Amino acid sequence: xxxxxxxxxxxxxxxxxxxxxxxxxxxxxxxxxxxxxxxxxxxxxxxxxxxxxxxxxxxxxxxxxxxxxxxxxxxxxxxxxxxxxxxxxxxxxxxxxxxxxxxxxxxxxxxxxxxxxxxxxxxxxxxxxxxxxxxxxxxxxxxxxxxxxxxxxxxxxxxxxxxxxxxxxxxxxxxxxxxxxxxxxxxxxxxxxxxxxxxxxxxxxxxxxxxxxxxxxxxxxxxxxxxxxxxxxxxxxxxxxxxxxxxxxxxxxxxxxxxxxxxxxxxxxxxxxxxxx
Amino acid sequence: xxxxxxxxxxxxxxxxxxxxxxxxxxxxxxxxxxxxxxxxxxxxxxxxxxxxxxxxxxxxxxxxxxxxxxxxxxxxxxxxxxxxxxxxxxxxxxxxxxxxxxxxxxxxxxxxxxxxxxxxxxxxxxxxxxxxxxxxxxxxxxxxxxxxxxxxxxxxxxxxxxxxxxxxxxxxxxxxxxxxxxxxxxxx
Numbered sequence: 001x002x003x004x005x006x007x008x009x010x011x012x013x014x015x016x017x018x019x020x021x022x023x024x025x026x027x028x029x030x031x032x033x034x035x036x037x038x039x040x041x042x043x044x045x046x047x048x049x050x051x052x053x054x055x056x057x058x059x060x061x062x063x064x065x066x067x068x069x070x071x072x073x074x075x076x077x078x079x080x081x082x083x084x085x086x087x088x089x090x091x092x093x094x095x096x097x098x099x100x101x102x103x104x105x106x107x108x109x110x111x112x113x114x115x116x117x118x119x120x121x122x123x124x125x126x127x128x129x130x131x132x133x134x135x136x137x138x139x140x141x142x143x144x145x146x147x148x149x150x151x152x153x154x155x156x157x158x159x160x161x162x163x164x165x166x167x168x169x170x171x172x173x174x175x176x177x178x179x180x181x182x183x184x185x186x187x188x189x190x191x192x193x194x195x196x197x198x199x200x201x202x203x204x205x206x207x208x209x210x211x212x213x214x215x216x217x218x219x220x221x222x223x224x225x226x227x228x229x230x231x232x233x234x235x236x237x238x239x240x241x242x243x244x245x246x247x248x249x250x251x252x253x254x255x256x257x258x259x260x261x262x263x264x265x266x267x268x269x270x271x272x273x274x275x276x277x
Numbered sequence: 278x279x280x281x282x283x284x285x286x287x288x289x290x291x292x293x294x295x296x297x298x299x300x301x302x303x304x305x306x307x308x309x310x311x312x313x314x315x316x317x318x319x320x321x322x323x324x325x326x327x328x329x330x331x332x333x334x335x336x337x338x339x340x341x342x343x344x345x346x347x348x349x350x351x352x353x354x355x356x357x358x359x360x361x362x363x364x365x366x367x368x369x370x371x372x373x374x375x376x377x378x379x380x381x382x383x384x385x386x387x388x389x390x391x392x393x394x395x396x397x398x399x400x401x402x403x404x405x406x407x408x409x410x411x412x413x414x415x416x417x418x419x420x421x422x423x424x425x426x427x428x429x430x431x432x433x434x435x436x437x438x439x440x441x442x443x444x445x446x447x448x449x450x451x452x453x454x455x456x457x458x459x460x461x462x463x464x465x
Binding site for chain 2: 047067068
């Protein structure tokens, strides 16, 4: 739209005179919001009529002031603040006070505004802190879960150790350390052998987890011959003591790594550890 | 004589919303004469004008909460209330009947006659300055302001009556405003 043409069409003066149609007014209200020139032209036209009214001002009969005030009172349009005596003498003071009151209100508004800003800032901070706390809470929860998990593991380990300890403490049990053979010097296992019940327990102290498809098998050397003492259970805890086959008599124990399920005869090339009694 | 208007409009609005006597005093002392001047230009007898100006104050007082600062200035808003109240009063039957007995009833037919009778009816000292200002306008512009502003004709009616195109009425009204604005500046 050509704003200059719009302004010079006289539409603004029509509007200010209250003569514009409803449609023209709604268009104008739309334009004035987005156009400073139009807004300015409206203000100028209004100012012209205001200045005209100033110049044409006419003295009023003195009694009218009280008459109008009485009428406002009669129609209950006055705030009940007790200032019912119309004292002209204090008017200047009153006005001054009112102006400062009114400005006080303004400051109050400004203050409210500031409070609103402060409240907004606090809200944002609060939301931020909440998010932070939420995250921290989650972290703590995770840590707690981790701790619980590790506690459970410790408990399990403790149980295993206690089991072993019981075995070691038992005077009937003979503990036989099995040591790594020449090419596997770091390996180590323990056999707990109950001399009374002949029960054999095996604990793989330092043995790698058996590769897939393989299983550790315990052998009892009885009079120079290997006797199957059972395979180490695949599902057993590696550092726990697992019950093997009962061995009534043996001079030594040895472990070989065999195919899953074990064999009747040990594969000597797969000998891992051994220990004599 | 000239209104003080020494309070910013927003302060005045706050003041008016208090609805107490101080607010009324301030409003009255600063605006009543200007609003009364508007009323007197439209309602042609002093007696009626006094009645109308009371209604104007009651309306301003009552409806100040409805005033929307987004859509204009408070002073303009009050002037429009004064103007509309006076125009309504003039249109009301009682006044029309009364006016029938006066030469004023011919306003529709003779603008010049109306101007003359109005001058006679409003023989007040303050009126002279105002007359002078409007008289300085080009006559074909001045009549538009008087018909539209003080007599409440629509621009369509003015166009028909003066036998000029509506567009011309509008552009001339604007021209009248611009000249008036200039004259008011010089007057100050």
